Amino acid sequence: MLDISSFGFATDTEASEWLIKEIGVAGVAGSSFFREPVHNFIRFHFAKSEGILRAAGEKLQALRAK
Structure with missing residues (x-):
């Protein structure tokens, strides 16, 4: 989970x-x-192929620019 x-x-x-x-x-x-009532976490699931996980990681890197 991510805070x-x-x-x-x-x-x-x-x-x-x-x-x-x-x-x-x-x-x-x-x-x-x-x-x-906890509303400050998001759960990510990592049971995906390596290619999908890499693509998701690259997309999440875009958050640094925002």
Whole structure:
């Protein structure tokens, strides 16, 4: 799970939707894994081929520029 507190999103759901639309990488809102009201984590799943993981990593690198 990745702590997204410093990215400025109101919720993890908002951040997840933005990542899909703007970056092209899907992450699951961490709040779906907690009983408590936690909204600052996104979960990534890495059971993909090496090529897909590399492509996702390159797309996530674009976050540094934003």
